[in-house]
Amino acid sequence: MGRAAFHQLEGNKLVAGIVLTRAVVETSAALWYLRSRVDDAIKSNQIGDIDIYLVKLNVGIASAPPKLEARDFPRPVKIGKFLGEVEKVIEGFSDHYGVLSEFAHPNWAGTVSLYSKYHPENLTIEFGENIRSGDQTKGLGVNSLHAALKFFEVTYNNLTDSMPAFVELCQRHLTEQKEKFKEGGV
DSSP states (O other): OHHHHHHHHHTTOHHHHHHHHHHHHHHHHHHHHHHHHHHHHHHHTOOTTHHHHHHHHHHOOOSSOOOGGGTOOOOOOOHHHHHHHHHTTSTTHHHHHHHHHHHHTTSTTTTHHHHEEEETTTTEEEEOTTOSSHHHHHHHHHHHHHHHHHHHHHHHHHHHHHHHHHHHHHHHHHHHHHHHHHTTOO
16 A cells, blocks of 8 residues: 555556555554554463454454454554554654545545635636645655555554564463363353
């Protein structure tokens, strides 16, 4: 997505580039959320309900209501939870996501702002690609993409550093569960 966003921005397809950048921001926030859950498990020395989060992150689906009796896919973790988790550390993250979201919907930022220019002197509207505020919008897209990719990289590296301790915790938990099963406690 990052590469596709870059190519769209590079080709002055600004709305498409920003919408893809928004998707990169969402993915980065989801990774942050996962990293925070893994860190919480390590700090507490408890697996807790991290398996539920992992299942929701991997196979959650929002397009159809779940049918629990049929064991359908679980509901996903919503983007608001991801953003809220990041917002605890990076104030303004959700607001910036909101700015990018303006381009994903058919409202001023992604339509009138880029594709039309009003001429009050003769009461006409000129239409064209990036006819107004193109440079500002491109700057927003490029800077946001850069920040999102850097954010993803740092979060990924932090998660990678946490993996040995998390794997060890999971192995201990599995061993404990096996022992309880052998003793008839599970």
